[in-house]
Amino acid sequence: MSARASLADRMAEAASSGGRAAGYCWLEHPDGGRYCTRAPGHSDREHIDVYRGRESVTSVAGTAWRE
């Protein structure tokens, strides 16, 4: 990978393979664009993306959904 990759390229990579590499469940939200940030193989079916889908910067819930 080039060190000259654009910010957009780096963000796109982080949004695809980066999450799994970092040790997240990374199941994609049914509506797309969000990925579970819990540990891989968590035993319940509640998936949560704590980084995206916040209603505001003060929200701590992120986006939660069930498989």
Ligand SMILES: [Zn+2]
């Ligand atoms: Zn999950």
